[in-house]
Amino acid sequence: xxxxQVEFPKTEVLQRLALSDSGFxxxxxxxxxxxxxxxxxxxxxxxxxxxxxITRLVAGxxxxxxxxxxxxxxxxxxxxxxxxxxxx
Amino acid sequence: MNALPVRTMHTDPxxxxxxxxxxxxxxxxxxxAVARCLREALGEGVRIIxxxxxxxxxxxxxxxxTDVAYLLSYPLHGSEALLERLQEIQRIEQIDVLIPxxxxxxxxxxxxxxxxxxxxxxTFLPDATQLQRRTKxxxxxxxxxxxxxxxxxxxxxxxxxxxxxxxxxxxxPLVVKGPFYDAKICRNAAEAxxxxxxxxxxxxxxxxxxxxxxGEEYNLAALGDGKGAMLGEVMMKKRALTAKGKAxxxxxxxxxxxxxxxxxxxxxxxWKGPLEVEVxxxxxxxxxxxxxxxxxxxxxxxxxxxxxxxxxxxxxLALGRTPExxxxxxxxxxxxxxxQETIVELSxxxxxxxxxxxxxxxxxxxxxxxx
Numbered sequence: 001x002x003x004x005q006v007e008f009p010k011t012e013v014l015q016r017l018a019l020s021d022s023g024f025x026x027x028x029x030x031x032x033x034x035x036x037x038x039x040x041x042x043x044x045x046x047x048x049x050x051x052x053x054i055t056r057l058v059a060g061x062x063x064x065x066x067x068x069x070x071x072x073x074x075x076x077x078x079x080x081x082x083x084x085x086x087x088x
Numbered sequence: 089m090n091a092l093p094v095r096t097m098h099t100d101p102x103x104x105x106x107x108x109x110x111x112x113x114x115x116x117x118x119x120x121a122v123a124r125c126l127r128e129a130l131g132e133g134v135r136i137i138x139x140x141x142x143x144x145x146x147x148x149x150x151x152x153x154t155d156v157a158y159l160l161s162y163p164l165h166g167s168e169a170l171l172e173r174l175q176e177i178q179r180i181e182q183i184d185v186l187i188p189x190x191x192x193x194x195x196x197x198x199x200x201x202x203x204x205x206x207x208x209x210x211t212f213l214p215d216a217t218q219l220q221r222r223t224k225x226x227x228x229x230x231x232x233x234x235x236x237x238x239x240x241x242x243x244x245x246x247x248x249x250x251x252x253x254x255x256x257x258x259x260x261p262l263v264v265k266g267p268f269y270d271a272k273i274c275r276n277a278a279e280a281x282x283x284x285x286x287x288x289x290x291x292x293x294x295x296x297x298x299x300x301x302x303g304e305e306y307n308l309a310a311l312g313d314g315k316g317a318m319l320g321e322v323m324m325k326k327r328a329l330t331a332k333g334k335a336x337x338x339x340x341x342x343x344x345x346x347x348x349x350x351x352x353x354x355x356x357x358x359w360k361g362p363l364e365v366e367v368x369x370x371x372x373x374x375x376x377x378x379x380x381x382x383x384x385x386x387x388x389x390x391x392x393x394x395x396x397x398x399x400x401x402x403x404x405l406a407l408g409r410t411p412e413x414x415x416x417x418x419x420x421x422x423x424x425x426x427x428q429e430t431i432v433e434l435s436x437x438x439x440x441x442x443x444x445x446x447x448x449x450x451x452x453x454x455x456x457x458x459x
Binding site: 018026028029030031088 | 304306324325327338339340341342343369373419420
């Protein structure tokens with residue numbers, strides 16, 4: 001799988017999440033709460049306004065965390081899988 | 089009912105009687121939480137009469153919330169004994185509003201509604217038809233009319249069903265439930281049979297078999313205005329359970345779909361009074377009705393926590409006042425329940441045992457007919 005084929009949960013589902021810089025995430029619809037790391041929060045914030053441009057999403061992560069493209073892409077793919085398992 | 093005179097709060101507090109003071113840690117009655125909501129909303133503007141069924145009901149001894157407490161006769165002793173006891177208490181306390189909080193007493197309270205009103209006590213209760221339409225065995229019929237989801241329910245008077253039900257399309261796991269309380273998830277016929285006899289012994293017949301819904305449970309508390317509108321809904325997801333499956337911790341949520349689901353039921357029933365809607369959200373994200381409880385739930389203090397004090401709203405409605413608009417709920421507000429001991433002097437317990445009240449009457453008066 002490449003980043004260009006990654007599927008995320010629907011934007012409106014992710015937009016309802018309350019995100020804290022501490023890494024705490026609360027879903028006001030289900031009552032579930034989660035913890036994610038700094039990269040996870042950064043990705044979730046970007047995904048709440050995701051326009052479908054995966055290249056720009058990965059590029060933003062590269063810039064913010066000063067990592068190479070392969071790492072940013074791999075993290076994004078893995079995190080998308082985690083999100084899909086929790087938000088269907 | 090609104091023609092009854094109401095004492096003003098400035099000169100004389102409103103006297104409210106609340107049942108369900110059995111605040112047992114693993115399965116608390118709602119009465120103490122209702123009292124706490126009213127105390128925090130009205131302070132000294134409310135005088136709270138705790139009504140219990142057992143001298144060890146802890147809510148009757150917590151004077152922060154209950155000013156005075158009385159024992160009632162058990163519902164199984166019938167409506168006449170209950171009415172006589174309420175009349176005895178009313179002669180002393182001049183109750184303005186009565187808030188019943190237990191499922192098993194609701195049919196009696198509803199049947200006695202006219203006599204209770206004639207005593208000068210206001211209530212805000214459903215009528216007998218409304219109460220009957222939400223009993224567990226009639227939920228599928230109600231849900232069909234209200235166009236909401238509901239698992240199939242089979243009333244049972246024999247455990248033979250658990251061995252023959254598969255021929256009728258039933259499978260395990262299934263849920264065995266009592267007519268008022270108790271539910272056990274059973275994974276085979278032997279478990280279901282044991283649950284059937286245990287529940288029948290405690291709660292009587294019919295025992296109910298309900299199809300098991302895999303998913304997550306959600307709860308909603310609200311008030312029906314008796315004309316079809318639902319007021320003040322507060323939604324909650326349990327985060328931790330007691331051994332009896334009751335909420336030990338919970339978090340307020342906000343889901344418009346759950347609100348619409350409950351609103352359809354309230355509108356169909358034209359429900360009057362407090363209620364708790366228990367649902368499962370199935371694997372397809374659809375809500376399925378599990379129960380409608382005709383009273384506030386034990387977690388009702390969360391309504392105060394989210395800024396929508398439902399017992400205070402009920403008091404306004406019962407007194408014929410126009411309630412103030414409620415603020416939006418605050419999803420994410422949590423509660424965590426805890427147990428603690430209250431010290432009761434032997435003399436207090438003696439007074440309760442002898443007089444059926446925390447008030448030391450002299451001479452003591454009767455607890456009920458023939459006693």
